[in-house]
Amino acid sequence: VKADAYGLGAARIARRLVQGGASMLTVYSPAQAEALEGMPCPVLILQPVSRIERGSAIHSMLVSGRLHLVVHDIHHVAELIVLAHEHGVRLPIHLEVDTGLARGGCTPDDAARILQAVAANPSLTLAGVMTHFSHAKTSADRCAAQMRTFDLFVDAHRALIPPECVLHAASTYASLRGSTVHAGMVRVGIAWTGYAADGPDDGESIPGYNDFRAAIRWTSSLIHVRRIARGNSVGYGWSWTARRDSTIGLVPVGYADGYPTLCADAPQLLREQAEPSRWVRISVGDWSAEAPVIGAVNMDQICVDLTGLEQMLSSQPNGGLGAEVELYGTDRTAHNYLPTIARRLGMRSYELLCRLNPRIPRVAVEAAAPLGRVDQGAFRLAVRAAPDVP
Incomplete structure (x- = not known):
């Protein structure tokens, strides 16, 4: 520990x-x-x-x-x-x-x-x-x-x-x-x-790896949604430009919270590739979808591309504001699975966990049966970052 x-x-x-x-x-x-x-x-x-x-x-x-x-x-x-x-x-x-x-x-x-x-x-x-x-x-x-x-x-x-x-x-x-x-x-x-x-x-194929179940999620929420026209660029340095009329969302999490930037020593291929290196999962009720992080990671906020999710967001009374944003997830097939993010950035999962700012509340959200074996389950810990949490 x-x-x-x-x-x-x-x-x-x-x-x-x-x-x-x-x-x-x-x-x-x-x-x-x-x-x-x-x-x-x-x-x-x-x-x-x-x-x-x-x-x-x-x-x-x-x-x-x-x-x-x-x-x-x-x-x-x-x-x-x-x-x-x-x-x-x-x-x-x-x-x-x-x-x-x-x-x-x-x-x-x-x-x-x-x-x-x-x-x-x-x-x-x-x-x-x-x-x-x-x-x-x-x-x-x-x-x-x-x-x-x-x-x-x-x-x-x-x-x-x-x-x-x-x-x-x-x-x-x-x-x-x-x-x-x-x-x-x-x-x-x-x-x-x-x-x-x-x-x-x-x-090497090692029995037991598939028995692990990730116990930690990092979540925040959408605090702002807006439309931008095709050709508009987002964030410092204009590192992302809309190829179509787009919907973008603002999430109150940034590098001050420990969210990873694209480090200078990340693989050159990653810096040059067109596919985003970081994704989040947006959830409203029983519905959820992945969305890429776009533009520069800021001190206290990131932008995500919500284009294509407008119908889901508009079905909510507040237009999607307050929707859960999962930054680090537990689904191995998802883009925001923590080891997947770490691997794409040339890092390790525990490096990203250690970078989480102490100001972010840690909340135990599930207490399972006492541990006896790795594959018998564990507690689940949620790391939450939301604008209404002091």
Whole structure:
């Protein structure tokens, strides 16, 4: 549940995950861990941490034994020993072995020395040994190679690894590649949003991807509808010009809310193609239809092409004003399905979720039965942006 559970509210999401059987929650920083103070399960902080202030929100988690920290190198071990002494605790730590990501953690040789140091110091307890895959979504072969390195390390140092120590390596996409990388625990992230269904990038067919059901929608509403003549251009830079007399609508959402612009590093083909890269779904009663986003994305608003939807809009007393506009949807076949938008922009689904502005209300709109398996259903979260919401 890093980054406030991808910007969706860590405390809210964590409660449902724990109800569903999650045995541990993972965040990146101490600040992110503060939101999980009331959770009954351990919380693992991935970032190197060497100090914790007394009286802080996570201090109570530390003294209760619910706070677990990751050790990244031999110097960090010494800092964690000092931290444990300062607070009078036996500190649960997880050793991160770098098997190919070359980010956090340490080499297998350094990790062996850390195991010896931890075993020699009663202030630390080895709660976990972990690694992280560099190509979980893009290469089954590279995942397997890293797992072999990890398994060899663990097998070579069994004498220094307590039986209760949890081994963990796989995040969402690696978890779905099979049990050979599951070890003792898996760390699922994007899976709980239901947006892991876009599948792997290496073309491998993996059972289970189609069992995911997206749990998050972002909705707003139409606040203005107008007609423009053929040949008129819309928005800054006139990036869209009407090829016919057209109806356009205004939606009060923009890049300040986290709605994606066409980034400069998006594929050149996407910037040149005629088909719009972003779509929304307009809904009135039981009727709905897709509409392309046109012109530049503005700070607080976007324009959509409603041409062809006039009859539906005119059937409403207010001409369609207030109609629901679904910005990110859950229908895999739709243009506004979040992974589809992300893929067209050269991004990932969780990048777009993390960009959602905190000012947008997050509303839990459905509470299903307790989670037990991925395919048994989940809660649904609506992110709403409307002009009448403060």
